[in-house]
Amino acid sequence: MDHSADITLTVNGEVITRRVPVRSNLVDFLRVDLALTGSHVGCEHGVCGACTVRVDGRTMRGCLMLAVQADGATVETIEGLSDRGDLRELQQEFHSRNALQCGFCTSGMLLAANELLSHSTKLTREDVREYLSGNYCRCTGYHAIVDAVMAVAAKRGIGR
Amino acid sequence: MKAPAFQYLRARSTAEACAMLAEFGEDARIIAGGQSLMPILNMRLANPATLIDINPIAELAGIAADKSTVCIGALTRYRDIEESPLVRRHLGLIAQAMPYVAHAAIRNRGTLGGSLAAADPAAEMPACCLALDASMIIESTRGARSVKADAFFRGTFETALKPDELLIAVEFPIPGAEWRHGFAEFSRRRGDFAIVGTAVRARIEARRVAEARIVLFGVGDRPMRMTRAERALVVGLDHKAGITAAQATLDADLVPSSDNQASAETRLHLARVLLGRALAQFQDAVG
Numbered sequence: 119m120d121h122s123a124d125i126t127l128t129v130n131g132e133v134i135t136r137r138v139p140v141r142s143n144l145v146d147f148l149r150v151d152l153a154l155t156g157s158h159v160g161c162e163h164g165v166c167g168a169c170t171v172r173v174d175g176r177t178m179r180g181c182l183m184l185a186v187q188a189d190g191a192t193v194e195t196i197e198g199l200s201d202r203g204d205l206r207e208l209q210q211e212f213h214s215r216n217a218l219q220c221g222f223c224t225s226g227m228l229l230a231a232n233e234l235l236s237h238s239t240k241l242t243r244e245d246v247r248e249y250l251s252g253n254y255c256r257c258t259g260y261h262a263i264v265d266a267v268m269a270v271a272a273k274r275g276i277g278r
Numbered sequence: 279m280k281a282p283a284f285q286y287l288r289a290r291s292t293a294e295a296c297a298m299l300a301e302f303g304e305d306a307r308i309i310a311g312g313q314s315l316m317p318i319l320n321m322r323l324a325n326p327a328t329l330i331d332i333n334p335i336a337e338l339a340g341i342a343a344d345k346s347t348v349c350i351g352a353l354t355r356y357r358d359i360e361e362s363p364l365v366r367r368h369l370g371l372i373a374q375a376m377p378y379v380a381h382a383a384i385r386n387r388g389t390l391g392g393s394l395a396a397a398d399p400a401a402e403m404p405a406c407c408l409a410l411d412a413s414m415i416i417e418s419t420r421g422a423r424s425v426k427a428d429a430f431f432r433g434t435f436e437t438a439l440k441p442d443e444l445l446i447a448v449e450f451p452i453p454g455a456e457w458r459h460g461f462a463e464f465s466r467r468r469g470d471f472a473i474v475g476t477a478v479r480a481r482i483e484a485r486r487v488a489e490a491r492i493v494l495f496g497v498g499d500r501p502m503r504m505t506r507a508e509r510a511l512v513v514g515l516d517h518k519a520g521i522t523a524a525q526a527t528l529d530a531d532l533v534p535s536s537d538n539q540a541s542a543e544t545r546l547h548l549a550r551v552l553l554g555r556a557l558a559q560f561q562d563a564v565g
Contacts, residue, residue, distance in 0.1 A: 121283050140286035140329075143316070162279040163317035164384060176357065176386040182316040183387065184309075186286055187333060230382065251468040252381020 125189040130198025145169040145180025156196035167253030170226035196225035211266035219257035281319035313388035314396035352391025371459040400471040405495035431500040460556035474548040485565040
């Protein structure tokens with residue numbers, strides 16, 4: 119029996135139609151079928167946050183959503199958000215503070231931090247730590263990551 | 279760590295989802311937010327022949343209130359519950375507990391009904407539903423029924439739901455202004471499942487606790503109501519004495535589970551400490 123389905127979705131502004139096995143998760147579809155390898159596959163059960171993507175404006179675990187469930191959705195990945203310039207300030211602060219070492223967690227960290235910054239009117243280090251609690255950094259470089267997010271918050275006048 | 283093969287069906291209405299469940303029953307699983315089910319599939323802990331996706335059913339999502347009840351649709355996302363003014367106004371316990379439910383990206387997709395139907399004994403929402411005396415509204419092709427939280431949770435990942443039944447909404451009686459609440463949990467990482475947690479409520483009369491509801495979670499196969507602790511809190515000389523007495527009942531009443539996260543002794547200790555913290559959260563209202 120053919121367990122596949124046709125899906126049409128918008129990925130980083132481009133409308134895409136593909137046939138996918140229904141058991142494929144979204145992040146595998148993005149990485150393997152669309153060659154968007156900036157979203158990473160870590161734990162595959164929702165713990166590590168490396169696969170974070172944005173679906174219809176909200177961050178999601180790319181490993182906890184089936185590709186077939188993204189039919190009709192608007193999906194944005196690190197590639198799209200980066201090209202569009204949404205993450206420029208965060209990326210600059212990450213870069214200047216060495217807030218990435220191996221880089222495996224970085225795309226997820228950037229998407230999560232970007233969501234927090236865009237929803238907040240004031241931010242403390244505790245808020246940042248809490249919001250990023252769902253993203254593991256295997257290099258344990260959390261301090262510099264929180265510094266980088268707080269630096270952007272300060273620039274936007276929302277850091278406390 | 280990829281999901282096994284399954285047939286994927288999309289339900290467009292509650293009636294259609296119920297018809298699919300009636301047809302595929304035992305071998306089917308409902309997928310809502312998938313934040314509990316997808317890890318289970320990825321780890322191959324379940325192998326359903328059919329997945330029934332209820333995400334397209336708009337009527338299953340939303341929050342409404344009348345004078346006495348808040349009704350939350352089973353497909354309502356955690357994030358929408360967290361941001362709901364109705365929930366903040368009428369269900370303070372849910373509002374307080376919601377930030378402890380997993381992580382932001384999971385709350386963006388996970389649903390209330392999904393968490394309740396998954397019935398993880400360490401999850402926050404089943405415990406809050408028990409503390410708030412919520413009713414689960416259940417539908418199937420055989421009709422609709424309502425099950426109170428204390429009869430809904432039957433064991434680890436086990437509920438009163440029959441294979442052909444769909445959880446469609448949760449009804450919470452709105453507590454009067456005389457009710458106060460508290461919540462506390464311990465986990466190794468913020469957002470992880472609790473090792474132990476507690477959700478408490480108390481009705482305050484003339485600056486004394488007149489009635490209490492104390493629920494512990496992460497200590498057994500389901501959220502557990504501690505009725506002797508509730509009585510001890512009510513008869514205490516004052517609130518501080520009541521808290522101490524309520525904590526003391528746990529030594530006899532609670533035989534927590536042991537696992538690789540914590541021993542039974544550690545859990546009992548945590549339960550005592552967390553219960554004290556949660557009950558102290560409404561110290562200002564009592565004498």
